[in-house]
Each structure stands twice: as C-alpha cells, then as structure tokens.
Amino acid sequence: MHFRVLCLFFCFLSHPLLVGFQYSENLIEALQRADHLYRQSQVKEALVEFENVLLLDEGNQKGLAGVLRCQLRLGNLSEARRTMESVERYSLDKEMIKQLHKQLEEAERVQDQLAAQEFFEEQIEDFEAASKPARRQDSSKSVVPVAAFQQNTPQGRFARAIQIHRKGYSSQAIPLYIEAIMDEPNLLFANDHGLMDLSRAYYSTANKADPRNLKTMFILAWIWEQYSNEERAKSLYANVLEQATKNSRESRVAKAKLTEFRDRERQRLERAATENERLIQDKERFRRLQIANGKFKGYSPEEYQSKGLRYLEEKDLTEAIIHLQGAVRISPTDPQAHYYYAMAQVESAFAGNENGFSIAKRELETTLSLDPEPLLRKKARELLNTLTTEKESSQSDAAVTEAP
Numbered sequence: 001m002h003f004r005v006l007c008l009f010f011c012f013l014s015h016p017l018l019v020g021f022q023y024s025e026n027l028i029e030a031l032q033r034a035d036h037l038y039r040q041s042q043v044k045e046a047l048v049e050f051e052n053v054l055l056l057d058e059g060n061q062k063g064l065a066g067v068l069r070c071q072l073r074l075g076n077l078s079e080a081r082r083t084m085e086s087v088e089r090y091s092l093d094k095e096m097i098k099q100l101h102k103q104l105e106e107a108e109r110v111q112d113q114l115a116a117q118e119f120f121e122e123q124i125e126d127f128e129a130a131s132k133p134a135r136r137q138d139s140s141k142s143v144v145p146v147a148a149f150q151q152n153t154p155q156g157r158f159a160r161a162i163q164i165h166r167k168g169y170s171s172q173a174i175p176l177y178i179e180a181i182m183d184e185p186n187l188l189f190a191n192d193h194g195l196m197d198l199s200r201a202y203y204s205t206a207n208k209a210d211p212r213n214l215k216t217m218f219i220l221a222w223i224w225e226q227y228s229n230e231e232r233a234k235s236l237y238a239n240v241l242e243q244a245t246k247n248s249r250e251s252r253v254a255k256a257k258l259t260e261f262r263d264r265e266r267q268r269l270e271r272a273a274t275e276n277e278r279l280i281q282d283k284e285r286f287r288r289l290q291i292a293n294g295k296f297k298g299y300s301p302e303e304y305q306s307k308g309l310r311y312l313e314e315k316d317l318t319e320a321i322i323h324l325q326g327a328v329r330i331s332p333t334d335p336q337a338h339y340y341y342a343m344a345q346v347e348s349a350f351a352g353n354e355n356g357f358s359i360a361k362r363e364l365e366t367t368l369s370l371d372p373e374p375l376l377r378k379k380a381r382e383l384l385n386t387l388t389t390e391k392e393s394s395q396s397d398a399a400v401t402e403a404p
Contacts (some may be wrong), residue, residue, distance in 0.1 A: 027056050034066050043073045059090035068100055072107045080104055154184035165195055174199045178219055188226065199223060214243055218250050225257070234261050292322045294330030301330050305337055312344055317351055320344045328363070335372035338363045339380050346383070361387050 034049030047070035053063030064087045071080035084104055091097055161177035164170075177195045181187045188196075203220040210216065221236030237254040244251035290296040294304065308323030324341040331337050342363035349356025364384040368377060 027053060027060070030056065031062055031066075034063075038066065038070065043070050046070055047074070061087070061091045061093060061096070064090060065096060065100060069103070072103060075107075077104070077108055080107070154180040154187060158184075158187050158190065161195065162193055165193060165198075170195070170198055171202065174202050178203075178223075182219075182222060196223070196226070200227070212243065214240060214250060217243075218254070221254070221257070230261055230264075234258065237261075288322050291326045292329070294326045294328075296326065299326075301327075304330055305340060308344065309340060312340070312347065315347075317344065317348050321348060333370060335367045335370040335376060335380075338367040338370070339372070339376060342367065342380075342383065346387070357387055 030049055030053045034046050034053065037043075037046035037049060047067060050063050050066035050070060053060050054067065057063065064083060068080055068083045068087060071077075071083060081104065084100060087100060088097060157176050157180035161173040161180060164176065165173035173195060177192065178199055181192075181196075200220075200223050203216055203223060206213065206216045207220050217236050218240050221233045221240060224236065225233040234257075237257045240250050240254040241258065244254065287296065291299070291304070299307070304323050304327035308320050308327055311317075311320035311323060321341075321344045324337070324344050327334070327337040328341050342360040345353070345356045345360035345363065347356075349360065361384060364380050364387070367380045368384070372380065
C-alpha cells in the first residue's frame, strides 16, 4: 500500500502540468526580479535576470524587451540591434515593436551626436594647439606666431563647418565644408548632417545667378561628380576649361577630369561591345544547338535536310553537319536523312575530323536497317563497303608501320 502511494506521488511530481507550473513560477519570479532591478537603475544586474528569462523561454516578449532596454541603457547598440531582430521574429505586438524601434533609433541618434561632438572637440583642441605662438628658443630672436590657417586640417575645417551648420548658419558653413571635403575626399564618408545636399542647392542657385563665375562653376562640377551625374559635371568642366586661364589650377583639373570622363566612356563602350559580342555568340551557339537537336522553331521538318544539303554543296561542313544531324533527330526513321548525314561526316573526316568515318559507318548501317528504296540501298551499301575497306587498309598500314 505504501509503495503504491509513493509511486503515485512521484508520478504526480513528474506530471507535465506540474512541470509547467514550476517552470511558469520560475519565469514570473525572474521577470519580477529583473523589473525591480531595472527600476532601481541596477541595469547590469537586471540584464542578467532578463537573460535568465530567455534561457527559460527564448521567445518571451517581456524578456526580449527587457534585454533590449538594458542594452540601450548600457550603450551596447550593436547587441541591441540583434536583440531587436529577435523581438521582430518572436513578437506579434506591433505597438511594442514600434516603440522599441523608436527607442533604438533615438539611442543611435544620440550616440552619433556624441561621437560628432567628441570629434569636433578633438579638432578644436588641435586647432587651438596649432594656433598658439611658438616657444621662445632664443631670447635674441623675436617670437613669430604660427599662422592658424597653415596648421589647420581638412578635418578641423569639416568639424567647424558642422558646428556652424548646427547653429543655423548653413550659408557660412557651406564654403568651409566644401573646402574641407575637396581637400580630403575621405570626409565624404563622414556624417555631414545634410551639408552636401545644401551645398548642391547653394551652388546651383549661385551658378544660375552668375553663370560665368569660375569658382562657382568649378565647385558645382565637382559636386555633381560626387553625385555620379557625369553629364552635368562634364558640361560644367568644359565651361571651366573654356573660361579658365591656361595652366591655372582650375584649367588643369578640368582638363584632367574631362580626359577621365572620356576614358571612362571609352571603357564603357568597349565593355558594352564585348558584352554584345558575347551575347551574339551565345545566341548563335544556342541556335546551332537547337538545329542540331531538331528543335529550332524557325524551320519546318523538310528545311533541315534541304538546308543541310545546300551547305554540303557549298562546303560549309559545320552548318551541313548541324542541319543534317537535326534532320536525323527530327526524322529518325527516314533512311535518306541518315544517308546524307553520313555523307557530311565523310567529308568532315577528309577535312580532319577523326570521328567522321566511324560516325558515317554507323549512320550508313542505320540507313540499311530502315529498308530504304533500292537505289538508296545500293548507294549506302557501296559507301559502307568503301569505308570498311578504307578502315581495314588503314589498320593494315598501321600494323606494317609498327612491325620491326
């Protein structure tokens, strides 16, 4: 009796409903602990608890959302982005996904701003250090201050332009920004806070107001080049070359750019011609394969044989074999098609095709097996006997040659 009671007790403990109940209690407790730690600003500890929740249930929405918020608070944006992908995969709550996306984008925006501010402050420090007067090394010599613009860098001008732009003085920032990125093109990959688009509009307007202003024209040509609009850039560079003084910087650059555009266009045309030639060859190769397999839609069944014989008469063996092979494929029980195909293979053997005679012999044997009319039978048998004799003679000659 006691033994049966113990067995029933252990079965009850291992019952799935009870296991689920224990699992659920552990999950709820972990979520409660995590939420409490997060509200107490113990973010790292809360992250551990939320991760424990995911160990129990990897698709738990509250656990995923909690991990994401902890990662955002800790500044782990790359991990937060991966967690966001898990949230989108497991959660059906569109409103929650929308809110988490908004929080993630805001965190990324703030991080970008902080990085830009840090970059700017470093550049300002470099700028101020370069602007300080040189130390007196010899009391008999006067101190010559270092010119700030000589020590300034494109990165410094770029940072200064961003600062001016963010304060609302974009028209003053644009020339400084353009000067910086023209000196250091790698800055094009930095966050310019929309200054490139503003610069294009600014210099486009200036060029319309004064179409003969060389500097505006030159800068606008360079900007359009960055936007991969070669036609506009080419037109403006041509105008620069026409108006600029010979051997001036603008003239040399414009000439070099126009040469570069011409070379690029020539290379593009060469690539297009090569590609077009390849397509033509592929198309011709496909046409030949279709004819050889008897599947070319441009021919009637009779045309395979008639065109093949015409090519054979014209000594165009490649086309003759292709067409007559197609005739055999499309009419496999026609003895005449096999006979003409054999003739084409004989001609190819005389032209150097090593397999020509053997293929011809096979086709002639097929011709005879299809019960041809008497005249065709006679011609096929005579040609087959000739080929057999030729083959035996060749083998005999080879044996004599090899004999000691």
